[in-house]
Amino acid sequence: MTKIAIFGVGLIGGSLALCFTGKPGLTVVGYDLRELSAAKYVERGVVDSMAASLHEAAEDADFIFLCVPVGVLGQYVEELSRMKLKPGCVITDVGSTKGSVAALAAQLRFSEAIFIGGHPMAGSERSGVEAASSYLFENAFYVLTPQPNTPQEAIDSLSELLKYTKANIVHVEPEIHDEIVGAISHLPHIIAVALVNQIRQYNEDNPLYSILAAGGFRDITRIASSDSLVWRDILINNKQVLLKLLSGWAEETQKFVHMLEEEDGEGVRQAFQTAGQFRSQLPERRKGMIHAIYECYIDVPDHPGIIGKITTELGNARINLSNIQIIESREDVPGIMRLSFRKQEDLDQAVEKLAEIGYPVHF
Numbered sequence: 001m002t003k004i005a006i007f008g009v010g011l012i013g014g015s016l017a018l019c020f021t022g023k024p025g026l027t028v029v030g031y032d033l034r035e036l037s038a039a040k041y042v043e044r045g046v047v048d049s050m051a052a053s054l055h056e057a058a059e060d061a062d063f064i065f066l067c068v069p070v071g072v073l074g075q076y077v078e079e080l081s082r083m084k085l086k087p088g089c090v091i092t093d094v095g096s097t098k099g100s101v102a103a104l105a106a107q108l109r110f111s112e113a114i115f116i117g118g119h120p121m122a123g124s125e126r127s128g129v130e131a132a133s134s135y136l137f138e139n140a141f142y143v144l145t146p147q148p149n150t151p152q153e154a155i156d157s158l159s160e161l162l163k164y165t166k167a168n169i170v171h172v173e174p175e176i177h178d179e180i181v182g183a184i185s186h187l188p189h190i191i192a193v194a195l196v197n198q199i200r201q202y203n204e205d206n207p208l209y210s211i212l213a214a215g216g217f218r219d220i221t222r223i224a225s226s227d228s229l230v231w232r233d234i235l236i237n238n239k240q241v242l243l244k245l246l247s248g249w250a251e252e253t254q255k256f257v258h259m260l261e262e263e264d265g266e267g268v269r270q271a272f273q274t275a276g277q278f279r280s281q282l283p284e285r286r287k288g289m290i291h292a293i294y295e296c297y298i299d300v301p302d303h304p305g306i307i308g309k310i311t312t313e314l315g316n317a318r319i320n321l322s323n324i325q326i327i328e329s330r331e332d333v334p335g336i337m338r339l340s341f342r343k344q345e346d347l348d349q350a351v352e353k354l355a356e357i358g359y360p361v362h363f
């Protein structure tokens, strides 16, 4: 039996556990500080068993996944380096920053264990094991940050195990990872939170702000609901990169200040056009490099019962819908409905079914 230990059975740790639990030859042991009784994790089939201590979980493990917030990662890596682990044991993490943990692991001496940094580029604004899903990583990118001296055998065995996630493995240097992920993940989280807080203050004087908030505001601010402790750790850890990115962001917004002051309509138009062109080149159906969610949109007339009709038709055809949302709905104006699926197969079947019943989709 290959023993997999998961430290931190939350959104990411729980999702990884769900990918591995029940697979032939694998046994998954969880460890978490949270007061959710161990039996519940086991009953729900997330893990095979829960360990009462870090040592119990790590003992004899072939793989150890550290799925805890970035702020406590270092302490686990250090503790593991002091333990006698199974020879060849691969320790990996899922932290959203890679530079500091790679630097720490490089200076520690593990007795016959190997550390390989990792980061699945998939997630959610939700947190905790309740939000975990075995589909979370499907089709997403999964970054590994092996060092030049990392044994190939260890990289291969971790990559082989990660096939259960159905993610695409990519190797990236830790510092490059932090720069890129700072720009495409951490900065957007800061912007979303700052924007929500700006509007929240206006809303204190006039609640119409939140009442009128429609698709635009909701789309750009979904990630502002992310876990505050997880994100505190990520942002502080990637401080140097983010300070540079924030000054770039200030320059970008300043460009708009100038364009508006000068009433430079052509400048505004060009800004939208170049942004739109770049965005349309992002890989389709993966929401950038982020989600393993397959989505399509349909134009729907605004009349009662439309959601029921669509869900019934898809349900009768045994097509699993993971989410449904009306993005815009005004009286007498067709609304847009966003349908999300967990699998490409479901999306393809839905496209066919919806066309058949008179609702052509767009992406």
Ligand SMILES: NC(=O)c1ccc[n+]([C@@H]2O[C@H](COP(=O)([O-])OP(=O)(O)OC[C@H]3O[C@@H](n4cnc5c(N)ncnc54)[C@H](O)[C@@H]3O)[C@@H](O)[C@H]2O)c1
Pocket (backbone or CB within 6 Å): 007, 008, 009, 010, 011, 012, 013, 031, 032, 033, 034, 067, 068, 069, 070, 072, 094, 095, 096, 097, 119, 120, 121, 122, 123, 124, 125, 126, 127, 128, 129, 227, 230, 234
């Ligand atoms: N949320 C995302 O979208 C996302 C995506 C990719 C990677 N990550 C990274 O994954 C890691 C976990 O994030 P998450 O979103 O799963 O958070 P989460 O809050 O859902 O899960 C974290 C789990 O770790 C447990 N925990 C916290 N401190 C602990 C400790 N000292 N010892 C043992 N368990 C502890 C918590 O009880 C919780 O169950 C973070 O490092 C984060 O940067 C998050």
Ligand SMILES: O=C(O)C(=O)C[C@]1(C(=O)O)C=C[C@@H](O)C=C1
Pocket (backbone or CB within 6 Å): 095, 096, 120, 121, 122, 123, 124, 125, 126, 184, 185, 186, 223, 226, 290, 291
């Ligand atoms: O989709 C989301 O909600 C996420 O926040 C996922 C997201 C991201 O920003 O893309 C967040 C943190 C990660 O480390 C990786 C992915």
